[in-house]
Each structure stands twice: as C-alpha cells, then as structure tokens.
Amino acid sequence: MGRGTGAVSPSVISAVSSGAHPSNSAAIGLLDAAGESGLTFRALAERLATGPGAIYWHVAGKDELLGAATDVVVAMTAGTADTAPQDAIRALALGAFDAIDDHPWIGAQLTRAPGQSPMMRVFEHIGRQVQALGVPAADQFTVASALWSYILGVAGQNAANARSAPPDTDRAEFLGAVSAVWANLDPDEYAFTRSVAGQLRDHDDRQEFLAGIDLILTGITAGR
Amino acid sequence: MGRGTGAVSPSVISAVSSGAHPSNSAAIGLLDAAGESGLTFRALAERLATGPGAIYWHVAGKDELLGAATDVVVAMTAGTADTAPQDAIRALALGAFDAIDDHPWIGAQLTRAPGQSPMMRVFEHIGRQVQALGVPAADQFTVASALWSYILGVAGQNAANARSAPPDTDRAEFLGAVSAVWANLDPDEYAFTRSVAGQLRDHDDRQEFLAGIDLILTGITAGR
DNA sequence: ACCTGAACACCGTTCAAGT
DNA sequence: ACCTGAACACCGTTCAAGT
Numbered sequence: 001m002g003r004g005t006g007a008v009s010p011s012v013i014s015a016v017s018s019g020a021h022p023s024n025s026a027a028i029g030l031l032d033a034a035g036e037s038g039l040t041f042r043a044l045a046e047r048l049a050t051g052p053g054a055i056y057w058h059v060a061g062k063d064e065l066l067g068a069a070t071d072v073v074v075a076m077t078a079g080t081a082d083t084a085p086q087d088a089i090r091a092l093a094l095g096a097f098d099a100i101d102d103h104p105w106i107g108a109q110l111t112r113a114p115g116q117s118p119m120m121r122v123f124e125h126i127g128r129q130v131q132a133l134g135v136p137a138a139d140q141f142t143v144a145s146a147l148w149s150y151i152l153g154v155a156g157q158n159a160a161n162a163r164s165a166p167p168d169t170d171r172a173e174f175l176g177a178v179s180a181v182w183a184n185l186d187p188d189e190y191a192f193t194r195s196v197a198g199q200l201r202d203h204d205d206r207q208e209f210l211a212g213i214d215l216i217l218t219g220i221t222a223g224r
Numbered sequence: 225m226g227r228g229t230g231a232v233s234p235s236v237i238s239a240v241s242s243g244a245h246p247s248n249s250a251a252i253g254l255l256d257a258a259g260e261s262g263l264t265f266r267a268l269a270e271r272l273a274t275g276p277g278a279i280y281w282h283v284a285g286k287d288e289l290l291g292a293a294t295d296v297v298v299a300m301t302a303g304t305a306d307t308a309p310q311d312a313i314r315a316l317a318l319g320a321f322d323a324i325d326d327h328p329w330i331g332a333q334l335t336r337a338p339g340q341s342p343m344m345r346v347f348e349h350i351g352r353q354v355q356a357l358g359v360p361a362a363d364q365f366t367v368a369s370a371l372w373s374y375i376l377g378v379a380g381q382n383a384a385n386a387r388s389a390p391p392d393t394d395r396a397e398f399l400g401a402v403s404a405v406w407a408n409l410d411p412d413e414y415a416f417t418r419s420v421a422g423q424l425r426d427h428d429d430r431q432e433f434l435a436g437i438d439l440i441l442t443g444i445t446a447g448r
Numbered sequence: 449a450c451c452t453g454a455a456c457a458c459c460g461t462t463c464a465a466g467t
Numbered sequence: 468a469c470c471t472g473a474a475c476a477c478c479g480t481t482c483a484a485g486t
Contacts, residue, residue: 040458040459040460041459041460041461042458042459042460045472050470050471051470051471051472051473052460052461052471052472053461053462053463053470053471053472053473054469054470054471054472056460056461056462057468057469057470058469061460061461062460062461107335108332108335111331111332111380111381111383111384112384112388120414120417121413123417124413124414124415124416124417127416127417127419127420128415128416130416131416137419138423140416140419140420140423141420141423141424141427142423142427142432142435142436143439144416144420145427145432145436146374146432146435146436146439146440149374149377149378149381149436150370150373150374150377150436151377152377152380152381153373153374153375153376153377153378153380153381154373154377156335156376156377156380157335157373157376157377159335160335160336164336189345189348190344190348191348191352192348192351192352192354192355192364192368193344193347193348193351195351195361195364196351196364196365196368199362199364199365199366200365203365203366208366208369208370211366211370212366212369212370212373212374212440214443215367215370215440215443215444215447216370216436216439216440216443217443218442218443218446218447219438219439219440219441219442219443219444219446220439220443222442222443222446223439223442264477264478264479265478265479265480266477266478266479269453274451274452275451275452275453275454276452276453276479276480277451277452277453277454277480277481277482278450278451278452278453280479280480280481281449281450281451282450285479285480286479286480449486450485450486451484451485451486452482452483452484452485452486453482453483453484453485454481454482454483454484455480455481455482455483456479456480456481456482457478457479457480457481458477458478458479458480459476459477459478459479460475460476460477460478461474461475461476461477462473462474462475462476463471463472463473463474463475464471464472464473464474465470465471465472465473466469466470466471466472467468467469467470467471
C-alpha cells in the first residue's frame with residue numbers, strides 16, 4: 001500500500017529530479033525522450049531497477065507523478081528580477097516559452113489546477129509586475145489572470161504543435177507546405193486566412209508570442 | 225482492416241453526431257457523461273450495438289474519433305454576424321466559452337493542429353474582425369493569433385478546472401476555500417496572491433474572460 | 449462493402465509476501 | 468519502512484472470418 005500523502009517524498013524527488021540537470025531525472029528523461037505516452041510505470045521501474053509497485057510507495061498515481069515532474073520543470077523557470085515590469089513579464093513569458101520548447105509534454109500539464117505548486121510562484125511574479133505597472137487594486141486579479149491565460153494558451157498551443165510534428169520535421173518546409181494550403185483555400189470562405197498565408201510562412205513563434213504580450217501590456221497601460 | 229482516409233465517412237458522422245442535437249451522438253454523449261476516459265472503443269461499440277472492431281472501419285484510431293467529436297462541437301459555435309467587430313469577437317469568444325462549459329473534454333482537444341477543420345472557420349472569422357478593426361495588413365496575422373491563443377488558453381484552463389472539480393462541487397464554496405488558502409499564504413513570498421484572494425472569491429469566469437478580450441482589443445486600437 | 453469478436457500487446461493499480 | 472513482482476481489470480488495435 002502506498003501513501004501519496006500531500007507533499008512529495010524525498011525518494012520521489014530523486015526519482016523525478018535527481019541530479020542537478022533535469023535530464024538526469026528518470027521520469028523527465030522518459031518524458032523528454034518518448035513523450036507522455038513514454039512515461040510508464042513499467043518503463044520507469046526498469047530505469048530505476050525496481051518493480052512497478054515500488055513507485056506507488058512514493059506517488060499516489062500517475063497524475064501525481066506527472067504533476068511532480070511538471071513542478072520540477074516549472075520551478076526552474078523562476079523569473080529574474082528585471083527593472084521595468086514590462087521587461088520582467090517578457091522575460092518570464094520567454095522562460096515559459098523555452099521550457100515548453102524543451103519539454104513539450106508540459107503543455108498538457110499546465111492546465112491542471114495550480115494548487116500549492118511552483119505555478120503559484122509564477123502567478124505571484126506576474127502579479128507583482130502588474131502592481132508595478134500601476135494597475136488599480138480592483139483590476140489586478142483580472143489583469144494578472146489575462147496575462148496568465150495568454151501565456152498558458154500560447155504555451156499549450158506551441159507544445160501541441162511540437163508534439164504533433166514528427167521529430168525530424170524541417171520547420172521551414174512544414175510551414176511552407178501549410179502556407180501553400182492556406183494560399184489555395186476558397187477565396188470567398190477563407191479570404192482572411194488566404195491573405196495571411198505568407199505571414200504564416202515567415203512567422204517566428206517566439207516573436208509572435210512576444211507581440212501578443214505587448215498587445216496586452218499596451219491594453220493595460222492605455223486603459224490608464 | 226479499416227481505412228481512416230482523410231475525410232470522415234458518413235457512418236462515423238452518424239456515430240459521432242447523428243441527430244440534430246449533439247447529446248444524441250454516441251461518442252459525444254459518452255464524453256459528456258464520463259469525460260475523455262469514458263470514451264472507450266468497447267463502451268462506444270456497446271452503445272452502437274456492435275463490436276469494437278467495427279468502429280475501425282470508419283475511423284483510423286482514437287485520435288481521429290476525438291477529433292471528429294471536437295469538430296462537431298466546434299462547428300456549432302459558428303459566429304453570428306454582429307455589426308461592430310468588437311462585439312463579433314466578444315460573441316465568438318463567449319460562444320467558445322459556453323461550448324467548453326457544456327463539453328469540458330474539448331479543452332484538451334483544442335490544442336491539436338487545426339488542419340482543415342471547423343477551427344479554421346473560427347480563425348477565419350476572428351481574422352475578418354481584425355481586418356474590420358483596421359489593423360494594418362502586415363500585423364493581421366499576429367493580432368489574430370494573439371486573440372486565438374488567448375481564447376484557447378482561457379478555454380483550456382476553464383475546461384481543466386471543470387474537469388478537475390467533482391461534479392457535485394458547489395462553486396461558491398470551492399472558491400471560498402481556495403480564497404481562504406490564498407489569504408493565509410506567507411505575506412512575504414505571496415504578497416500579491418494574498419492581496420487578490422478576495423477578488424478570486426467573487427470573480428466570474430465569464431466576465432474575467434471578456435475583460436481579457438477587451439484588454440487585447442484596447443491594445444489593438446491603442447497601437448493605432 | 450461492412451461487421452463480428454476473439455486475440456494480442458500493452459496499460460495503471462493492487463497487494464500479499466518479502467527484507 | 469520500503470521493495471518485489473505476480474495478478475487484476477482494464478485499454479487500443481488487429482485480423483481472420485463471416486455476411
């Protein structure tokens with residue numbers, strides 16, 4: 001019989017994140033190498049040279065295992081203390097973007113309830129920048145939530161794209177192909193999509209992501 | 225041996241969306257009733273009074289099945305032709321919000337590659353409003369993508385919340401409990417989160433969602 | 449052309465038994 | 468206190484055989 005009582009035990013931490021670098025971790029290594037479907041109790045047990053049942057002494061189930069792995073990665077994206085709040089938000093957003101790029105399996109995990117996890121720290125960090133921007137107290141929750149949702153939204157989309165593409169896909173080639181499809185859509189039904197086919201081909205995800213952040217930041221300061 | 229060749233066959237459509245109302249559909253009904261884990265080939269086969277193998281004649285696999293079910297629901301959120309582009313975007317956003325509220329399992333599905341699906345129509349519709357707002361041609365893709373990401377991000381978050389909460393949860397009670405936890409966080413480490421605990425308790429997801437949309441819309445028009 | 453349903457190769461999870 | 472590993476109750480998917 002296992003426990004799975006609230007806090008993660010030291011042994012799990014070691015199973016999930018032993019060593020200085022996350023790729024040393026058995027669970028994260030499995031996830032990075034083979035995606036969410038690659039993290040199996042049997043595969044993890046084999047990597048830890050034990051039986052599948054042993055893992056249940058430390059973790060309540062697969063959800064907790066995935067949650068612990070996610071927390072380890074998110075904890076590493078701690079925001080730097082930039083001067084201007086706008087820059088701090090951009091830095092945090094890019095940190096999230098890059099973390100997802102390195103570990104696409106996080107995307108699906110980021111939508112789980114934050115609870116008492118490292119994600120709370122990220123939310124707190126965003127909130128402090130929102131305060132620093134001079135947003136009235138009554139609007140701070142709303143504004144921080146909007147930034148939070150946007151970041152998680154793009155993160156999730158990007159992770160899904162990374163997961164759905166075969167590992168050996170050439171990005172330029174792929175975008176070119178999709179762009180060509182868009183350019184040939186019905187001119188009446190898809191007038192807009194057709195017209196931005198070229199912008200799709202040449203776009204940079206990171207820059208697009210930042211542009212959206214700036215849009216929200218502009219909306220925040222323009223609204224007073 | 226099945227086919228799963230591109231377009232979904234009429235029989236799948238009937239398995240997925242037969243009848244005028246989606247709750248008549250076997251697959252969607254299963255998903256709504258028991259979540260993503262409730263949609264099994266065995267359960268679906270039983271509901272269709274056939275064997276699990278029969279489904280593979282119409283669908284390539286589970287991914288396609290989930291995709292088809294998602295497409296049916298998304299197709300029903302077709303935007304109305306409002307006059308002001310801002311109102312049209314708000315209407316579309318609320319349509320997505322409500323669809324997720326009714327079918328929380330869509331949340332995880334919305335991140336898959338849009339391809340040639342009803343989601344393309346939604347993107348097209350957003351894009352047309354962006355054009356109507358007078359956004360310069362060179363920025364239209366960026367702006368439409370930002371709105372798209374925000375809507376999908378909040379949608380995903382909301383669906384995850386709906387899924388993680390037990391079906392009989394009282395919302396006010398739940399928010400009150402989380403709010404109490406926030407209010408008791410460490411004053412140094414979580415100064416911001418503590419300060420918005422009250423706003424969390426009284427917030428309305430729908431209104432918060434719209435406020436974020438308005439923030440982006442303001443950012444769009446303020447930037448010229 | 450489409451359905452049947454047993455069979456295969458897996459899963460997550462449990463639990464008596466060990467140390 | 469923690470590990471072992473067989474066993475249970477499922478999965479998605481395949482495929483010979485039917486109609």
